[in-house]
Amino acid sequence: MVQTRTKGAFDGVFDKVAGEYDTEGVLFFKPVAERLVTHLGVEEGGQVLDVGCGRGAVTFPLAAAVGPKGLVFGIDVSVGMVEALGASVKAAGVRNIQVRLMDGQDPAFAPQDFDAITGSMSIVMLPDLASAFRNYAHLLKPGGTLAFTAPDTRNQVGAWKSGPVDIGRIAAEIPEEVLRSHPMLARLVNGDLLDLSAVAGLLAEAGFVDVAEHREEVTVVADTPHGLVRWTQRHGMRAVWDAVPQDRRAVVEQALIAEATAQADADGKVRFGFPVAYFVAHTPQAGAGGCPFA
Ligand SMILES: C[S@@+](CC[C@H](N)C(=O)[O-])C[C@H]1O[C@@H](n2cnc3c(N)ncnc32)[C@H](O)[C@@H]1O
Numbered sequence: 292m293v294q295t296r297t298k299g300a301f302d303g304v305f306d307k308v309a310g311e312y313d314t315e316g317v318l319f320f321k322p323v324a325e326r327l328v329t330h331l332g333v334e335e336g337g338q339v340l341d342v343g344c345g346r347g348a349v350t351f352p353l354a355a356a357v358g359p360k361g362l363v364f365g366i367d368v369s370v371g372m373v374e375a376l377g378a379s380v381k382a383a384g385v386r387n388i389q390v391r392l393m394d395g396q397d398p399a400f401a402p403q404d405f406d407a408i409t410g411s412m413s414i415v416m417l418p419d420l421a422s423a424f425r426n427y428a429h430l431l432k433p434g435g436t437l438a439f440t441a442p443d444t445r446n447q448v449g450a451w452k453s454g455p456v457d458i459g460r461i462a463a464e465i466p467e468e469v470l471r472s473h474p475m476l477a478r479l480v481n482g483d484l485l486d487l488s489a490v491a492g493l494l495a496e497a498g499f500v501d502v503a504e505h506r507e508e509v510t511v512v513a514d515t516p517h518g519l520v521r522w523t524q525r526h527g528m529r530a531v532w533d534a535v536p537q538d539r540r541a542v543v544e545q546a547l548i549a550e551a552t553a554q555a556d557a558d559g560k561v562r563f564g565f566p567v568a569y570f571v572a573h574t575p576q577a578g579a580g581g582c583p584f585a
Contacts, residue, residue, distance in 0.1 A: 309371025343413020
């Protein structure tokens with residue numbers, strides 16, 4: 292049995308949302324994932340590990356990039372995600388993806404098994420990034436690539452926003468005593484749970500070289516204002532919604548739908564930019580001053 296290791300604010304959340312996660316209404320995870328695969332630049336025939344694969348936003352484009360001679364392992368700690376992705380892979384008849392229930396903190400593969408490791412909006416959820424990076428360094432071949440994304444909330448004051456949907460507005464409904472008894476949730480709503488400032492340094496400490504970090508704004512497109520608000524209940528932010536007292540949820544939902552409606556375009560869709568951080572780092576080439584991962 293896999294022991295779930297996710298930053299405490301998200302415990303159990305992804306099993307709750309797996310059925311509806313990234314299935315309709317809002318384009319976000321897939322465009323981010325496609326950019327990640329472009330930044331990664333993986334070669335045909337490569338073997339790649341996708342950590343926190345969810346419903347396969349990265350896994351599928353990776354499989355296309357490595358081609359029939361390559362292989363992609365998608366791992367996730369959520370049983371719901373693993374089952375849903377396994378079913379999609381089967382239905383699509385894709386033969387070079389294997390999905391496994393496994394903790395991304397310390398994936399159980401042989402040393403130097405992979406040309407690349409990816410993780411979109413997932414690796415930053417791990418409870419101990421420093422040790423995860425050391426583990427990934429061992430799993431990668433010399434000259435291998437680690438590439439992952441995170442929501443970049445660094446320029447936002449206080450709680451973060453999904454465009455017109457102010458997560459702070461939802462969080463304001465959470466009773467003080469709930470936040471006091473759940474410090475990880477408090478950190479999530481304050482925007483400091485996924486602290487990115489230390490990431491580049493941790494990668495270097497784990498022995499990665501050519502550590503690059505850049506920020507890009509992804510244009511999120513929601514089919515409807517209602518769909519946008521519902522979408523925030525179908526990904527990690529469900530943790531925030533679930534802490535709102537039942538009798539207040541509909542009220543907040545309506546207020547947010549009204550705000551999103553006011554910002555909708557003439558075609559009824561809601562579009563906004565969301566800042567995403569992309570990290571790319573490499574293990575040293577064989578013979579390049581001695582491999583620290585041997
Ligand atoms: C926001 S979703 C991202 C899913 C997918 N990468 C995407 O871009 O749509 C985060 C995923 O990370 C998974 N996750 C969280 N902690 C994990 C861990 N310790 N090991 C493996 N997966 C984990 C969650 O179950 C969830 O499926």
